[in-house]
Every structure is written in C-alpha cells, then in structure tokens.
Amino acid sequence: MKLTLFNKNIIYIDIGSYEIKIIEAKKNSNNIQVNKAFSILTPEGCYEDGRIKNEKVLMEVIRDEIKKNKVSSKIAYLTIKSTAIITRDIPFPLVEPKEINSMLKFQLSEYLPMDISRYVIQHKIIGKVFDGEKERLNVLIVAVPKDIVEKHYFLLSELNLKPEILDYQSNSISKLIWFIDSINNDLFISDKTIAAIDLGYSSTNISIIKNGKLQTSRAIEIGGEDLDDNILSLFEYDKKELLEKKSNIHDVSIISDSYSDYNRLVNVTKNTIESIIDKLESIIKYYISKEIGNEINMILLYGGLSQIKGVDMLFSNYFNIDAVILNDLDKVNIQANPNKYLNCISAVLRDEEVQ
Numbered sequence: 001m002k003l004t005l006f007n008k009n010i011i012y013i014d015i016g017s018y019e020i021k022i023i024e025a026k027k028n029s030n031n032i033q034v035n036k037a038f039s040i041l042t043p044e045g046c047y048e049d050g051r052i053k054n055e056k057v058l059m060e061v062i063r064d065e066i067k068k069n070k071v072s073s074k075i076a077y078l079t080i081k082s083t084a085i086i087t088r089d090i091p092f093p094l095v096e097p098k099e100i101n102s103m104l105k106f107q108l109s110e111y112l113p114m115d116i117s118r119y120v121i122q123h124k125i126i127g128k129v130f131d132g133e134k135e136r137l138n139v140l141i142v143a144v145p146k147d148i149v150e151k152h153y154f155l156l157s158e159l160n161l162k163p164e165i166l167d168y169q170s171n172s173i174s175k176l177i178w179f180i181d182s183i184n185n186d187l188f189i190s191d192k193t194i195a196a197i198d199l200g201y202s203s204t205n206i207s208i209i210k211n212g213k214l215q216t217s218r219a220i221e222i223g224g225e226d227l228d229d230n231i232l233s234l235f236e237y238d239k240k241e242l243l244e245k246k247s248n249i250h251d252v253s254i255i256s257d258s259y260s261d262y263n264r265l266v267n268v269t270k271n272t273i274e275s276i277i278d279k280l281e282s283i284i285k286y287y288i289s290k291e292i293g294n295e296i297n298m299i300l301l302y303g304g305l306s307q308i309k310g311v312d313m314l315f316s317n318y319f320n321i322d323a324v325i326l327n328d329l330d331k332v333n334i335q336a337n338p339n340k341y342l343n344c345i346s347a348v349l350r351d352e353e354v355q
Contacts, residue, residue: 011023011066013062014344015078015152017048019201022037022065023037024072025348032348050083059159075161075162078167081203082144082148085144085148086114092138094128100139104123119143119145121143122168140215144168165350169207170207171214173198176346180331183328193209193210193296198343199276204279206220216286235261246269251313252269253270255270269308284296284319300323
C-alpha cells in the first residue's frame, strides 16, 4: 500500500469480547497523534474470540458511538486477534523475497495440514536461521480464517466506512515496539527482546519481538472472563461490585494466611493469573530453546488484567525476568490511557514505515 494516507486522520478499531476501543489518529514524521479515543462495552453475545456473532447489534453500537464522538474520517483500520489464527515460523532457502509466494503455494500444506483455501495467508521474513549446517530464511506464516476477515470487512462497509487494512495484533504491536524508543518514560527497549503479553478478556496473546521483528506469537484460550467466572463462583457480586472488588486488590502477588473474603478474592485472582502464566511458559520456553542465544529481556504487560495491582510481580517472580505494565509511550500523543488503546495505536503504523 502506498503511503498516500500519511498525515491524515484514520479510524482504528479494536473489537474485543468485553470492550470495543476506537481511536481517530494520524502518524506525523516522528510521532503518532491520537485526537480522539473512546470505548464501549461489547454487547453480550455479539463478539467472541475474534468472531462476530451478531452483526446488527454490533454495528448499531459502533455507529452510535462514532456519531456521538463526532468522528469525521471514513477510512478505517481494524486490528484483530483470535485463537483461530494460526502462526508458524518456517525455514526457507535463501531466495529473493518475491519468490517466497510461489514456493508457499507448493509447500505450505507440508507445514499447515489443513484446508488452506479457507484461510487468508500472509507471510513475513523475520530473520535467518541455521537448519543443520545450512543458513535459511526464517519466515513467519500467519493464517487467518476467511470468514473472520470477510465478516469484519462487511461490518465496516455497513458502517459506511472504507476498510483499508485488517491487521493481526501481534504484527501491529511488533511495529510499535520498533517505532518507539522507550516506555514508561525511562525503559529503553531498542536492544531488548520483548515478550508483549495482552491480558485480554476471552484470551491472552503473547508476541515475542526481537529488534522490532515478530518472532513468535500465540493466543491461548484463557483470560479475564475466566477470572470473573472464578470469582463469581465464590461471591454473589453484580458487575459493578465485581469491577470494584478487583480494583481494590492491593497486591495480587501477596497472599495472607488469615481467612477473609478479601484474601479469598486475592487467592482466586492469583491462582487464575498463574494458570495463564503456566500456559505462557511453554511458548516462552519454545522460543528460548529454538535457537542458541535466544532470550527474553523484558515482559511487557497490557490489557484488562494488567490493571490488577501486583500482576507484574507475579510474572517477574515466575520467569525471573523484569515485567512491566505499560503506562506511557514516547512518540505517542494521547490523552487517554495508552495501555487500554495499545492495539489501536499499534495499527497506525504500516509495514512500509518500519523497514
């Protein structure tokens, strides 16, 4: 895509099972300017794990919110994640990038034993690896179910928006990590390998990024919804009380021996988050063992569950790696919390701008 949209306001939409986040933003020469940022709760039963379940209701709430916030742009980018999206890193011979497309047509079924015709396939060269004694290209393959792509584009078209880009969230976040220099004002990241973990509602997504390039990404089917279910199995809270109780946790990494409702709440929250960590461990171990010299220097946490106090300590203590909760980004001008809108912000950058 040519950079004809440079310096123009565009709508960026991140639809989740719990919440829909929307920003209107533009990229200037060396920064991202977010002019508007707003969110709405996703109507129950309308969206699940990247799949649109009720187009009509979803369309109505998004249209109303765009109108309410006086968004003028008609060009829209979407960023998605789903456990149905398949990613694989595959070694290829040292060929010209343009030759990879034709090779994929003949070899992809060897690596992805499925009906390829039901997926939209994208690829990106992420580096080089040694396969035995031979040096090969390391190519990341992303396969997105066609029905997910088609329904999202149809949704935008019905909103009278022009759908320009549908981007995979792990690809988006890797571009943002390349673009920025620091997070939280003083953590410089340019020379680090980062595990960026989106602690979402219906799922958790991990993206391992080295030198601004996505190395590995996976989504696991456990997230904030599981925590809510586990809490509600012990307490009869309504939605407002549930949010309040979670926000009042002082430090989820600290458990007291005394018996109280508060300690029961902290215990079930800690256990749920640790079950997420357990599933992420195998992905991190896979990356580290895949090639000599691979390591993780920092864990970057964002998404709903990252707002629970002490969650960074749980990750840091478990992996013995510095873990930080994203609170601030350089080169990004936004009045709202960048943690909440990170997937939207990440979608502002195009592949052509981060080569």
